[in-house]
Amino acid sequence: GLFFNGTGNLMYIIGDSSNGIHEYIMAINWNISNTSYTGRSFDVSTQDGEPRDIFINASGTRLYLIGGGDIVYEYSLSIPWNISSTSYTGQSFNAGSQNQQFQSIEFNSSGTTMYLSGTVPAGVYQYSLSTPWNISTASYTGNSFNSPQDSSPDGIFLNESENQLFINGLSNNRIFQYSLNTFPRNVYVEIGSVDGTREWNFSGEFNQTN
Numbered sequence: 001g002l003f004f005n006g007t008g009n010l011m012y013i014i015g016d017s018s019n020g021i022h023e024y025i026m027a028i029n030w031n032i033s034n035t036s037y038t039g040r041s042f043d044v045s046t047q048d049g050e051p052r053d054i055f056i057n058a059s060g061t062r063l064y065l066i067g068g069g070d071i072v073y074e075y076s077l078s079i080p081w082n083i084s085s086t087s088y089t090g091q092s093f094n095a096g097s098q099n100q101q102f103q104s105i106e107f108n109s110s111g112t113t114m115y116l117s118g119t120v121p122a123g124v125y126q127y128s129l130s131t132p133w134n135i136s137t138a139s140y141t142g143n144s145f146n147s148p149q150d151s152s153p154d155g156i157f158l159n160e161s162e163n164q165l166f167i168n169g170l171s172n173n174r175i176f177q178y179s180l181n182t183f184p185r186n187v188y189v190e191i192g193s194v195d196g197t198r199e200w201n202f203s204g205e206f207n208q209t210n
Contacts (some may be wrong), residue, residue, distance in 0.1 A: 001053035001104070002155075004030075005060060010081055011035060014054050014065075019045035021054060023083040040084040047088060053104045053155070056081070057111060062133050066105040066116060070096035074135040087152045093138040104156045104168075113137060117156045117167065122146060124156060124167065125132075134138045145178075 001014040022041045027034040028117035034201045044051050046148045050068025057063075060080035072093045079085040095102065099118030111132035117210045126143040129135070148155040155168035158180075165178045 001051065002055050003056055005056070006058060007082055012054060012056070014051045014084060019049060019051060021051075021086070023052060038063075040082060041119070042075075043088040044073070047071075047092075052102060055105045055107050057133060057144070058109065064107070064114075064135060065093075066102045066193050068101070070094065070100060070102055072105065072114070072116070072135050072138070074133075079136055084169065091134060091136040093135045095125070095127070095138075098140060099146070101121065103154045106156050106158050108162050109160070113205070115155065115156055115158065115165075118172055119154070124165070140195075162173045 003012045003014075004010065009026050011019055011024040011026065011032075013024065020041045020043045023038045025038050026032065026036045027036070030062045032199075041206060044065055044067075048065060048067030048069050048071065051065055052067050055064045056077075059142040061074040063077060063086060065075065067073075072095060074089045074091040075086045076089050077083070077085050078087070095116055099111075099116065099120060101120040102116050104117040107113065113131050114127040114135075115124055116127070124145045127138045128141050129138050131137040139162050155166075157166040158164070159166075163180050165180050167176045167178070169175075169176060
């Protein structure tokens with residue numbers, strides 16, 4: 001998993017081999033070639049031995065982890081964006097009823113909606129949090145999306161306007177871009193497909209567009 005803060009000067013990497021989140025700093029914002037390790041890290045193995053991905057809220061005070069156990073864990077950062085100040089809040093949410101191999105996690109800006117992507121079965125799933133940023137209040141909305149472009153959705157990203165969803169597909173080694181016109185009604189339009197001419201409506205219709 002890979003995550004950047006909002007200003008692009010801090011990067012966080014999580015890996016299976018170390019079971020830890022490592023923090024890096026960039027001398028030039030968003031320029032990966034100027035990255036150096038801060039020496040700060042946090043071990044998540046107590047909660048999950050197969051960490052996949054993380055999400056940190058805009059204030060840098062809350063972190064969420066999804067791993068091989070299909071459980072989302074919530075952490076608090078006592079010093080914003082300082083990964084070594086991380087501690088487990090004791091709050092978690094089991095999403096195993098929807099998928100048995102989650103790969104990525106994403107939230108909207110208000111902390112009221114969470115998205116998880118998984119590969120068994122392949123899909124992106126939407127969850128609602130009745131209390132913003134409190135993962136223990138999460139519940140499945142019943143909304144999901146199975147990309148017709150790739151059978152193994154890995155990473156997902158939601159833009160700031162929350163109207164564009166990007167999916168990294170392992171099967172085709174491509175990034176697909178979708179327009180979330182009205183997500184609660186499950187309508188998606190594929191923008192970045194192979195031929196750039198296909199529209200996907202979640203109701204089941206697959207249409208050609210100009």
